[in-house]
Amino acid sequence: MNRIKRVVLIGSGNVAEALARTIGHCTEVQLVQLFARNPERGRQVAEIGQTTWTDDPQQLAAADLYLLCVSDRAVAELAASLPIPPTAVVAHTAGSVPLDALPAKFAQRAVFYPLQTFTRGRKVDFREIPIFLETTDDTLRSPLEHFARQLSEQVIFADSEQRKRLHLAAVFACNFANHMYALGEQIVGDAGLDFALLKPLIAETARKACDATSPITVQTGPAVRNDRTTQERHTAMLTEEPLLEELYRKISQNIWEISKKI
């Protein structure tokens, strides 16, 4: 096929917003429409992408690529129900949804998975986000890659199995890391202190891991030193929080075990 020039985005969530922002400012690619069920949010995301909005399937614009940025559950049903031309490229952005969740009636199916945490109203540098592509249609590989390279400097082909693992890894490195910040906030809060005091530490921890080949090599603290006295002092503060005490013990033990391997 030829190059992907006209794109319709489907969805109005955080991924749709980030993609609208970046595709909307792309010179080689035109964001011709945003399709979304929620009128208020749909209009808002369309405006961010400098395009028009519709919630009427009959008004769906003609395009080379229909990019579904919707919840995992909605991918299959929405792709089947919308009057997308069977010759167009249909792709979804869901990390843990396999390629074949897209209906087989489309000859050109693909996955376009940007590995990042997207938040409403928050601009991210899309050019540094790794984009993982998948397609079983060999003729689609080159146009799909060319399209992705308009948006990011890191474009990688990965199959559904790899992508599922990437999504799982992202849950640990992002959602669970963020939850460790939240537990830190809870603990300083109990001492009458503010979460803001932890921010320089959080920022440096992430910077240090990003400067390292592996986060294992830059680990610090009582667990990696196997400092049991400090660990006992810490768990003694958590007797009224059984989950935190358990997480403390298990994560500490795992830090020590992993550190011995390097």
Added chain:
Amino acid sequence: MNRIKRVVLIGSGNVAEALARTIGHCTEVQLVQLFARNPERGRQVAEIGQTTWTDDPQQLAAADLYLLCVSDRAVAELAASLPIPPTAVVAHTAGSVPLDALPAKFAQRAVFYPLQTFTRGRKVDFREIPIFLETTDDTLRSPLEHFARQLSEQVIFADSEQRKRLHLAAVFACNFANHMYALGEQIVGDAGLDFALLKPLIAETARKACDATSPITVQTGPAVRNDRTTQERHTAMLTEEPLLEELYRKISQNIWEISKKI
């Protein structure tokens, strides 16, 4: 007492290095000596602090403040064994060690705890690091605070109980967050992919939390959405890693429970 002008640093670990670097470049305060048992590392840290090194207790220089940057276990014994003048200020930098671990023979005891993760050879902006001070000597409060303000813009008095909790919070927000990165690395590694792919995600996760009032308000992912289908897909990949599976389930459950409270 008068201002703290002359400082001897004791220790050659990562905290000693960071303090040598910042005190060594201070105009109002002079780093007169570094005392450390390890000659090679002692000389190295002394050079960073543009000062002299000794490992001979008899050569310990005269100073207003003796700052012990040593392991938690070594604080009490080293403070007792060195010929520190009983009229000098003696302080330690250990988050989870109480003030009274310092021998009572010193009239002016203090704690000087910088809340940050320090790594050998890595420069950090000391001015943004919160420094937690403690002393039971009222006349020492003002000179101690004045000294700390030479180094950082964030100086807070906190008692041993608060500091112990700060240290515990730091373990979660730093060491455990870093371990979540390490588990992410392990998972992408199993899929034949590189840790570097997670770096933009890690950086954005930390930036987003630092821009927020609370990390709870910026949580994303299947746990906070209570998306059980994705969670089941994820845990199915972890059946051969019982600890990871358990952490996945418990942290996800806690994310969901906490999100309901806000």
